[in-house]
Amino acid sequence: MALHYYNKDLCRIRTITTFLSLTKDKTSWKKNILKASRFCAELSNTFVENGYVVQSVRIVTNPFGEYLNTESLESAREDLAYLSSLLNSSDLAGIRIRFAIGEARTQDEIHLLPELVKEFGDLCNACVNVDPDDAGMLDNTLIRYAAEAVSEISRITPRGEGNFNFTVNFNCEPLIPYFPAGYHRNALGDRFVVGLETPDLLVEVLKAFNRNSASGTHNDLFKGYYEVMREALQYHIATIHNVISQSTIDKPFTFSGFDSSAAPSKNCASMVDVYEQMGIAYFGASGTVEASSLLTRVFKSIQGVALVGFSGLMLAVTEDTGLAQGTINGDFDIRSLLTYSAVCGIGLDTVPIPGDTSVDKISALMRDTGTMAYRLNKPLTVRVFPVPGLKAGDMTAFESEDLCNCAVLAVP
Numbered sequence: 001m002a003l004h005y006y007n008k009d010l011c012r013i014r015t016i017t018t019f020l021s022l023t024k025d026k027t028s029w030k031k032n033i034l035k036a037s038r039f040c041a042e043l044s045n046t047f048v049e050n051g052y053v054v055q056s057v058r059i060v061t062n063p064f065g066e067y068l069n070t071e072s073l074e075s076a077r078e079d080l081a082y083l084s085s086l087l088n089s090s091d092l093a094g095i096r097i098r099f100a101i102g103e104a105r106t107q108d109e110i111h112l113l114p115e116l117v118k119e120f121g122d123l124c125n126a127c128v129n130v131d132p133d134d135a136g137m138l139d140n141t142l143i144r145y146a147a148e149a150v151s152e153i154s155r156i157t158p159r160g161e162g163n164f165n166f167t168v169n170f171n172c173e174p175l176i177p178y179f180p181a182g183y184h185r186n187a188l189g190d191r192f193v194v195g196l197e198t199p200d201l202l203v204e205v206l207k208a209f210n211r212n213s214a215s216g217t218h219n220d221l222f223k224g225y226y227e228v229m230r231e232a233l234q235y236h237i238a239t240i241h242n243v244i245s246q247s248t249i250d251k252p253f254t255f256s257g258f259d260s261s262a263a264p265s266k267n268c269a270s271m272v273d274v275y276e277q278m279g280i281a282y283f284g285a286s287g288t289v290e291a292s293s294l295l296t297r298v299f300k301s302i303q304g305v306a307l308v309g310f311s312g313l314m315l316a317v318t319e320d321t322g323l324a325q326g327t328i329n330g331d332f333d334i335r336s337l338l339t340y341s342a343v344c345g346i347g348l349d350t351v352p353i354p355g356d357t358s359v360d361k362i363s364a365l366m367r368d369t370g371t372m373a374y375r376l377n378k379p380l381t382v383r384v385f386p387v388p389g390l391k392a393g394d395m396t397a398f399e400s401e402d403l404c405n406c407a408v409l410a411v412p
Contacts, residue, residue: 005231010204012198012200013197014195014197015056016047016057017177018059019182024067026079029083033059037097040057050243055197058179059098061101062102062184063105064104065105070108070109077116098125100182101124103127103169113153117153117165129183147363148359151359153166154355163383164400171373171374172379173308176259176308176309178259178261191256192253194258195309198262201236209224210277230302233302258302258305258306258307261314262274284326284331293343295313310346314345318385323404324406333410334410338369350383353410354410356386357411362386394407
């Protein structure tokens with residue numbers, strides 16, 4: 001392996017995510033949150049001492065209906081305000097905690113979410129899990145409730161950005177370390193998962209391969225791309241795993257594994273750069289499906305550790321500078337993204353759509369994505385942003401530090 005593969009600056013730890021359960025006994029919440037936050041802080045320090053950057057620490061809970069008072073919006077708001085005060089208390093000085101309240105499971109719980117997201121934002125990440133019935137049909141009633149929530153969140157939060165905190169899951173298991181798809185179940189006990197940000201690593205190793213390899217057949221090149229990316233990712237995951245195993249800090253949470261997804265952000269290379277290094281003219285050009293499939297195989301190839309969550313190719317449109325530019329260039333559309341979901345790992349993620357998109361159309365998008373998820377046995381999600389006042393082709397004006405501005409995509 002070339003020496004530059006060992007550069008830890010190329011592989012950042014996007015998140016240490018703890019999974020815990022809360023009960024109706026509010027007096028126990030502080031103890032549980034302190035336990036998780038202090039563990040995350042100690043493990044973060046250990047990673048930093050070993051040369052790795054840690055970008056965030058997170059807490060995911062069991063379904064919020066099991067511990068919040070959901071009898072009314074006012075009672076749920078009061079409980080979340082108390083949680084917010086705990087997360088921002090002096091006891092956690094210097095530790096920024098991102099928080100997910102778990103899954104909404106009923107019509108009433110889903111209907112609470114728009115106002116809670118509006119008020120609590122990044123402390124109110126939530127998801128809905130939609131399952132098929134015995135005949136293989138998706139629960140369209142639940143899907144419609146979720147689509148109505150998406151529409152309402154877009155209407156009552158500035159620029160519709162509140163939908164960053166809400167997603168609908170299909171065929172997704174617990175222990176996803178990324179928000180808002182992550183959720184927890186009591187029976188699993190206290191767990192933690194590590195997620196990575198590796199686009200910089202993938203681009204660098206592909207560049208090195210392209211500089212040093214002789215010309216070859218298409219298959220030879222793709223075999224080479226696979227091997228160098230797999231080897232580099234395997235090295236860093238094994239190294240981080242060793243840090244965890246050898247750490248002497250108290251571990252009140254059981255390590256459940258890695259989400260090996262590349263998890264791009266505004267502050268690293270774009271996944272588009274990865275495709276271009278693999279000879280694809282642009283993301284969306286002919287060859288994109290093949291390259292997407294190869295990347296998915298890379299993320300699934302890791303040995304010696306448990307893989308959880310998506311562990312696949314993430315194509316988050318408004319979190320990736322190259323994908324955002326692709327919407328402006330007209331390089332792909334929603335139907336393309338659905339096609340790529342057949343061989344990747346996340347679905348329709350952070351996709352801006354016209355503000356007047358009907359609940360019927362949003363529901364249909366969810367059903368299409370969910371059908372693929374269960375037909376192909378893969379975890380897929382839908383996180384779309386109806387942007388008030390904008391139509392297809394218009395530019396967004398997001399203000400969130402997490403989001404790139406891009407062109408709104410039409411919903412056919």
